[in-house]
Amino acid sequence: MKFGLKSVLLACLFTLPAILPVCAPAAYADEPVRLSEDIKLQVNDKLVQFPDAQPFVDENHKLQVPARVVADKLGYQVNWEPAGSEIKVTIKDNKNTLSLQTGNKSVTVNGQHEKIESAAELVDGRVYVPVRLISDSFDIQTQWDNQNRIAILGADGSYHAPAWYRPSPAVQTASQAPAPAYSKMIEVKATAYTASPGENGGYGGVDYMGNSLSLGTIAVDPSVIPLGSKVLIKGYSYMGLPANGLYATATDIGGAIKGNRIDIFLPENRAQAKLFGMQNVQVYVLNP
Structure with a gap:
């Protein structure tokens, strides 16, 4: 990681989501690496309900969320258009605009080009966006409740208690x-x-x-x-x-x-x- 002997040795050698339906065939979509189970998302004091697609953690350990549901929950406008086998997406409110394309790590926030570690993904005809990208782009306060596995977006600028509590460990022993x-x-x-x-x-x-x-x-x-x-x-x-x-x-x-x-x-x-x-x-x- 750092100093001292490391330099000597080296000198010698050397993570909004909602559902965005599209017409793209499922063959275009790569299956995500699902490294988590039952992660939930909360906006202010309300749990977000995902009807038929759930958030997942990708190979870079970034939480990806299905985009239209979350954008709707936040009151944002979402526009999309096909781009070959991918989808171009624009999410905006009255102050900020986020533009991205699935499979592409280059995004534009308020006209400024940025690189992100995990690209948005197109999975089974749905667009997933890293929740951190949304919170950073729209200046949303974010909390992570590890015990209950909930990402909490404080869009109103306040901290919020979890809207759902995971059952006690005694109930989970089979999964441990x-x-x-x-x-x-x-x-x-x-x-x-x-x-x-x-x-x-x-x-x-x-x-x-x-x-x-x-x-x-x-x-x-x-x-x-x-x-x-x-x-x-x-x-x-x-x-x-x-x-x-x-x-x-x-x-x-x-x-x-x-x-x-x-x-x-x-x-x-x-x-x-x-x-x-x-x-x-x-x-x-x-x-x-």
């Missing part, structure tokens, strides 16, 4: 996988970092071992968690990470990562990664 075999469990404080060179001793995009940074890379104090260790991290609260724990590999170090500390790489920009803050988590060092 048994814990993997591990050699030890460590309580640590976790922070998050990105591929920004400023967070990596000038070496943006690579870890201490010379590997490309990716979700599942963590920085550790090797005297506590040996480099190369496979681990399972639990106990965090962050929408961009898997709900039931993150499998990761300790391949990075950091000048500030000493003792019971870890730094989790997030494929986000620095502003978003800062939302992770500092959290108490459990690290299970898995058996080889």
Whole structure:
């Protein structure tokens, strides 16, 4: 992740949605990578009902939502037009305009061109849009309730309690996988970092071992968690990470990562990664 020995080694080697019906054949649509189950969306104090298509988390761990339903719930206007096998979409209110095309990571917000990590998707004739793109484009306050798996859009500028509460853990035991075999469990404080060179001793995009940074890379104090260790991290609260724990590999170090500390790489920009803050988590060092 960061400084010191990393530079020496490198010198030697080296996440609105609603349903947008279209006439495009289903063959044009790629099946999404559904990494989550039963994620819900709330606008202000009301849960959004999706009649026949549900939000999902894509391969970049971004929450994608079916677009027309959410836009309607927010009171936004939606226009669309076919673009070959894809769909061009414009979402606007009385102040902001978002233009995008499914399958394309280039978007336009109020006339300014931007690049996003996850493109909107066309799935079974429906357009899905990253919920973060909507909230950022329209200056909507966003909350993530990890316990109840609800993304809450505060379009009115206020914070809101969840409109739905997940059943107690005792009811969910059938869906919980048994814990993997591990050699030890460590309580640590976790922070998050990105591929920004400023967070990596000038070496943006690579870890201490010379590997490309990716979700599942963590920085550790090797005297506590040996480099190369496979681990399972639990106990965090962050929408961009898997709900039931993150499998990761300790391949990075950091000048500030000493003792019971870890730094989790997030494929986000620095502003978003800062939302992770500092959290108490459990690290299970898995058996080889």
